[in-house]
Amino acid sequence: MFKRLATAVLTAALIAGLGACGRGADAPENGPNHTAGNGSSGSGSSAGQSRPDAAATADASVFGLLDATRHRAAVTTRATRPRTTKKCTTVTRRVRHSTSSGSGSKRRTRTWYSTEHSRTCKRVRSGTETYTRVLRPERWCVSLDDAGGNAKRDDVWYQVSRTTYHTAIGTDRHARLRFTPEHDGC
Template structure:
């Protein structure tokens, strides 16, 4: 039983790792609305994201808005053991004792009774299908002239949905300042 659980866990980790290496078909280029094919030689001219620079004491970044991307969540159907609660009832014999008196007049009275007992445990009962998230939904914004440095262009950041919506509402090359939730996209 333990070997099956370990094998299933290893398989889940491998599937999740390989699922992140998808083709990138769900990445949309803002300008054309076509699939961007990020980093897979599709010839669309979209540059693969670069790692973010080392952050300073201030967590916010600023620069000129370049492009925005929305990466939809990737999910897959998976199976896992279905666990149910199984209870058994039984009876047990319980000994009761009372003492009275003291010294040589001490008396002990003993009697027995039968009481019900119940024990429950989780047991496997087949399998169940569920939706597993391979990659969570992400919103990304690319900045040019990062921190005022004209040499630092096309730096991608993961942002909150509100920041993404604000970036979509502005024109390209608008100055933006925000606090990213992650680097790269």
């Protein structure tokens, strides 16, 4: 029992020490009891943090002020490729069946034949076909100022989905946007 109590005390002291050490350069400007927007003040490492919580960082969303939008149309060209068709062959086979009944000198064997059909197919080359080859896929892009709340990060481009792009078009310039990008840059 003494061992469990000592372990619990040591763990509590370690957590308190790490909580105090974690309030370095990222501590809020208004002191250790600054409210984090939820109306409660407290001490330790969980109150007044300027970092987003784990759930907000897990979804990888970005935010900032809308600067510009850009739609890049797909670039395609006509190309040819080998055309393949399915060629099937039917094979017939005569199969022998037999059954026996009785025993000893009264044993009788009955035999009959049937025809089984089987079909095998394979793809064979048969000329060429013309198709539309995509050289660059269609892209929808949004540029943010103050990306991530950092005033020095302006004109940061993100590739987004079509619905996010249309949402950005429908909002005013320098309106605050939050979305999950598909890729960085555009």
